[in-house]
Amino acid sequence: MKKDLLSIYDLDPADFRVMFEKAAKLKKMMKAGKSCQPLKGKTLGMIFDKSSTRTRISFEVGMFQLGGIALFLSSRDTQIGRGESVQDSARIMSRYLNGIMIRTYAQESVEEFAKYATIPVINGLTDLLHPCQILSDLFTVLEKKGTYEGLKIAYIGDGNNVANSWINAAARLPIQLALACPEGYEPNSFIFERAVKASQGGVVLHRDPADAAARADVIYTDVWASMGQEAEHAKRTEVFKPYRVDRKLLACAKKDAMVMHCLPAHRGEEITAEVLDGPQSVVMDQAENRLHVQKAIMEILL
Ligand code: CP
Ligand code: NVA
Numbered sequence: 505m506k507k508d509l510l511s512i513y514d515l516d517p518a519d520f521r522v523m524f525e526k527a528a529k530l531k532k533m534m535k536a537g538k539s540c541q542p543l544k545g546k547t548l549g550m551i552f553d554k555s556s557t558r559t560r561i562s563f564e565v566g567m568f569q570l571g572g573i574a575l576f577l578s579s580r581d582t583q584i585g586r587g588e589s590v591q592d593s594a595r596i597m598s599r600y601l602n603g604i605m606i607r608t609y610a611q612e613s614v615e616e617f618a619k620y621a622t623i624p625v626i627n628g629l630t631d632l633l634h635p636c637q638i639l640s641d642l643f644t645v646l647e648k649k650g651t652y653e654g655l656k657i658a659y660i661g662d663g664n665n666v667a668n669s670w671i672n673a674a675a676r677l678p679i680q681l682a683l684a685c686p687e688g689y690e691p692n693s694f695i696f697e698r699a700v701k702a703s704q705g706g707v708v709l710h711r712d713p714a715d716a717a718a719r720a721d722v723i724y725t726d727v728w729a730s731m732g733q734e735a736e737h738a739k740r741t742e743v744f745k746p747y748r749v750d751r752k753l754l755a756c757a758k759k760d761a762m763v764m765h766c767l768p769a770h771r772g773e774e775i776t777a778e779v780l781d782g783p784q785s786v787v788m789d790q791a792e793n794r795l796h797v798q799k800a801i802m803e804i805l806l
Contacts, residue, residue, distance in 0.1 A: 507805055508618045508625040510611075512635045512672040513695075520677060524643050526800035527793070534569065534796070541571025546602040546806055548574040550628070551584070553608040554731045558767065559628050559636065562794040563605055563802075570799055572602070572806075579608075594620035603806045609732060624805040631665060631732060632692060637766045638669040640797040642677070644790045645722060648762060654705065656680040658720035658757065660713045661747050661774055662740075663691030666726045666766050674707045675699035681707045684716035686743050713747050717756040724764045725749045725774045741773065749775040754784065762786045 508514075515523075533540050548567045552560065560576065567574035579585045584593050594617045597604055604621060606614050607628035618625035627635050645652045657674075659667050663685040671691055674681035675698060683691065690696070690709060699707045710716045717723055728744040729737040754763065763775075763785040771777040780787065 506622060506624050508627075509635055509801060509805060510614055510618055510625065510627045511633050512638055512669055513675060513698075515676060517677065520639075520642065523639065523797065523800050523804060524646055526803060527643050527796045528647075530799045530803070531793075531796040539569070541569075542803055543567065543602075543806055544571035546570075546572035547600070548572060548802065548806070549577050549597055549601045549604045550574055551577045551579060551582075551604065551606045551608070552628075553579045553606075554629065556607055556628070558791055558794050559605075559607060562798050563628070566795050566799040566802060570802060572802075575601075590616045591620045593617070594625075595622075598622040603802065626801065626805065629665060631730070633669050633672070634665045634766070635669050635672075636794065636798055636801065637666060638673050639801070640793040641670075641724070641764060641766070641790060642673060643797050644764070644786060644793045645762075647793070648786060648789075649721065653678045654680065655721040656682060656719060657722045657724060658713075658716040658718075659683045659724045660716060660749055660753070661685065661725045661744060662689050662728055662730070664726060664730050666724075667691045668695050670724070671695050671699045671707060674705065675702040678704040680705035682710060682716040682718075682720065683708070684710045684713040684747065686747060687711070689740075689743065713749075713753055714756050717753050720757040720761055722762055722764055723749055723754060723757050726766055727768070727770060728774050744774065748773070749779055751776065751778060754779055760784075764790055767791055 564574040598621045603624045605626040605628045609631050611630040611632035614627050659670050668691050728740045765787050
């Protein structure tokens, strides 16, 4: 039976282990200049309803390195943009492709696509979730800290897709997750409550960013206005000001805490340039790992 990656919540601890071992192996081989092409002759369709730099490039390059090809399918230029149904699109694309990656607005669209597709569907970001990002982030934590078990991850800012996927990870892995979000900008309540019940390390929502950051191993943030929320940018900038990751907030965390951001970042908004470009920041390695982890995801699913 085909397997999709729609949410981290669908994975069990063994899936994470297999994926990260594969990603580490693929990364090592790439760095050594050795080619590894288990997906020779395979094709991945990539449907984008929203912009992307990292996701598009890492999937496309990753597929090429694995021996296959990736097709960029802007919904504007396909019949999807002119109203062809998800049901028909999914069934037809399944006749041509070996896998499909989708970046869109509603999580339900990706789920509907997966329901009708007979090939694996990968969630490349929705308004609700961003699983590929958090899988790469966990791999980065594992690489840098040797483990994620028992580590405290502090997520500061908007309760958005990235926050929700971190919460899903905390429901599945023994990490401690502390979030700090302003009133009215909390993560999805269903995802949060479900994780509180399932979590081994604890999932807590604070108002004060200093409480979340206290003795944290990782300080993580993301934009205050996600794609599709551009009209709210000015209002959000006011509300979120106390949630900026700056030198003072970083001082609440452990001395060796690392700073993470899924990028793109807005220097001076959710994070100061000094912290983003500072010695504790791992954002470039974090972005690179999208390539290695997604190659592992594609090898496993396709
Ligand atoms: N982090 C991330 O998904 O980046 P892109 O929007 O550039 O793909
Ligand atoms: N929360 C951000 C993540 C971008 C990778 C957004 O959805 O725009």
